[in-house]
Amino acid sequence: MKTKKSQGNGNIGIMGGTFDPIHLGHLLAAEEARERYHLERVIFVPARTPPHKEEEMLSYGEHRYMMTVIGTINNRYFSVSRIELDAPSHAVNYTVDTISRFKEIFGEGRKLFFITGADAILDLTTWKGYETLLSMCEFIAVTRPGYSLSRLKGIFDSEHSGLLSRISLLTIPGLAISSTEIRGRARQGLTIKYLTTSGVEQYILKNKLYIEAKK
Secondary structure, three states: OOOOOOOOOOEEEEEEEOOOOOOHHHHHHHHHHHHHOOEEEEEEEEOOOOHHHOOOOOOOHHHHHHHHHHHHOOOOOEEEOOOOOOOOOOOOOOHHHHHHHHHHHHOOOOOEEEEEEHHHHOOHHHOOOHHHHHHHOEEEEEEOOOOOOHHHHHOOOHHHHHHHHHEEEEEOOOOOOOHHHHHHHHHHOOOOEOOEOHHHHHHHHHOOOOOOOOO
């Protein structure tokens, strides 16, 4: 994605993650957010080095990028950005920096929504520049039915309580799917069919991901 301002006035969704691999839960969350918040499109951003997952051994970035492209290819409102993968190899990816770059790309005429899991929101005050981040975009916290963001009220002190208005809850059908589960099943030789798209399933099998040693 070139770093020049894009024309248009539609709202843009940004979904960040390792996508190791992308699964049906990611896709459902993105599509539900797109419809509910009238997003012009949703951009998936595979991370290079997520700050909260530095200890995890991730699959090679190109594999994660290709799986994300394959997983989203049938939705014309979805696209995949290399904005973090193409960052300097020593750089840790901070969401505030990524959103800042997207603000430069799309300009002030576009409203940005960052789509993430509700559990991640509970750690938001530990994110680098979280106040700046909330001033640049709104958060869509995706969760299962019955979940409440009431715990957030105790996280933000009275001085910053207004930031809560920048976070909204999006409840989707309870798909108990995780990338960790898919990796574990693949490692054990169990089926991953219907947990991700058939294209991603075939890519994992063809490249023997999660079975052989990581590249």
